[in-house]
Amino acid sequence: MEENQTTKKRNYERYLDGETWSPSTGYEQDGGVSASYEQMTDNISSFRDADSPYYVPEEPQNDYRTQTGYVSAPAPASGYSSYEGLEEPVSMGEWALCIFLNCIPCVGLIMMFVWAFSKDTKRSKANFFKVQLIFMGIIAVVYLLLFLFMLGMGVALG
Secondary structure, three states: OHHHHHHHHHHHHHHHHOOEEEOOOEEEEOOEEOOOHHHHHHHHHHOOOOOOOOOOOOOOOOOOOOOOOOOOOOOOOOOOOOOOOOOOOOOHHHHHHHHHHHOOOOHHHHHHHHHHHOOOOOHHHHHHHHHHHHHHHHHHHHHHHHHHHHHHHHHHHO
């Protein structure tokens, strides 16, 4: 056992000194051979021993499926689509038409209300226009407050 530890220590010191090792010739420095392939493979496997002074424990592999909080969804029964019950997404052409109609004064505002509150409109499209109407309302209130503040300043100064 002592001889094995001495060999490991010597090989580690060679590694630190910059000597190279190849399977066919062992350790080499200036062309000299100092360890055979069998000796090195024995030493490499001994690094996995817990009594080795150079032992580095392997870190456990985390399996995301065994951690708490991660639950995989059950597979759908055969013959059923996993998208069953979901509505079809809004196509790019529909969005292009919405943007084009919103650029037309008055028509865009009316269409926003139609798309936001119509029962025939897809849910994602309706939610988008509801949020857009809410933001337009907030901006209108801010502009009204600014206008009243400026009007009050003009009356006070004038």
